[in-house]
Amino acid sequence: MNAKSVEKEKELTTVQTQKVELADAHCHLDLIKDHSLVLQAVNGGVLTIVTDGIDILTSRVAVKIAAVDEHVFAAIGIDPENALKMEISHARNNLLHAAKELGDMVGANRGNIVAIGEIGLDYMKAKSEAEKEKQRKVFNAMIELALELNLPVSVHSRGAMEEVLETLRSRSVKRAHLHFFEGNLQQAKEAERLGYMISIPPLSSAKRAEVIKDIAIDRLMVESDSPVVGESPLSVRKAVEMVAEAKRISVERAAEQLVANTKRFFNIQPKRSFMRM
Numbered sequence: 005m006n007a008k009s010v011e012k013e014k015e016l017t018t019v020q021t022q023k024v025e026l027a028d029a030h031c032h033l034d035l036i037k038d039h040s041l042v043l044q045a046v047n048g049g050v051l052t053i054v055t056d057g058i059d060i061l062t063s064r065v066a067v068k069i070a071a072v073d074e075h076v077f078a079a080i081g082i083d084p085e086n087a088l089k090m091e092i093s094h095a096r097n098n099l100l101h102a103a104k105e106l107g108d109m110v111g112a113n114r115g116n117i118v119a120i121g122e123i124g125l126d127y128m129k130a131k132s133e134a135e136k137e138k139q140r141k142v143f144n145a146m147i148e149l150a151l152e153l154n155l156p157v158s159v160h161s162r163g164a165m166e167e168v169l170e171t172l173r174s175r176s177v178k179r180a181h182l183h184f185f186e187g188n189l190q191q192a193k194e195a196e197r198l199g200y201m202i203s204i205p206p207l208s209s210a211k212r213a214e215v216i217k218d219i220a221i222d223r224l225m226v227e228s229d230s231p232v233v234g235e236s237p238l239s240v241r242k243a244v245e246m247v248a249e250a251k252r253i254s255v256e257r258a259a260e261q262l263v264a265n266t267k268r269f270f271n272i273q274p275k276r277s278f279m280r281m
């Protein structure tokens with residue numbers, strides 16, 4: 005074992021044994037079939053978990069999970085893939101309907117719903133200009149909703165970072181979480197300038213390390229994006245280690261800062277109904 009892997013091993017042991025508090029800024033708990041994985045994550049220190057819906061149905065599920073688990077908070081919205089399934093015409097417009105339904109969900113579940121997400125643009129999924137246009141319409145309607153409700157947005161972007169940043173900027177969005185940040189350093193700098201949060205998934209790459217290194221630590225969050233990327237919210241450990249390594253700080257310090265950022269960004273408050281007497 006070389007010095008670096010010994011160091012790595014030591015860090016891993018610290019996180020595992022001392023139960024450093026962690027926060028997962030983006031995952032899909034509705035897709036995790038084995039609930040014991042979520043319990044393991046909470047036991048492993050992930051005390052704040054934001055689970056995202058991708059359409060009306062999964063948004064409802066996210067809200068239900070948040071209602072019964074004091075560690076879980078929901079983001080609700082229509083993602084770019086599901087945006088393609090919407091009908092948006094004069095004769096039939098189910099986007100208006102969907103936005104109203106999401107707004108009603110927030111009204112009935114304040115405290116458990118902390119963002120509109122995930123929403124955004126995915127130009128790997130949208131092939132034609134007509135499909136892109138549909139995604140733009142839904143993205144804009146979701147931004148509108150977030151602004152009306154005074155909630156932050158959790159944004160997905162694939163092949164569309166320039167346009168996502170431009171859309172958020174032109175709509176004067178102040179609080180945006182760039183989930184699974186895919187942009188380059190210049191785009192990360194622009195996001196930082198706009199006051200947005202850059203989210204690090206548990207996948208290391210040289211480009212990602214460069215972004216982490218050059219962006220102020222208070223602009224960073226970590227996410228598992230489980231079960232799509234990580235196995236469970238506990239996978240944020242790896243992303244925390246990546247931040248610690250790129251910033252040359254301890255895992256504990258990185259974790260502490262990242263948890264604080266997540267709670268600040270989503271305005272996460274302890275849930276009253278779960279408070280102990």
Ligand SMILES: [Zn+2]
Nearest residue numbers: 031056122229
């Ligand atoms: Zn996601």
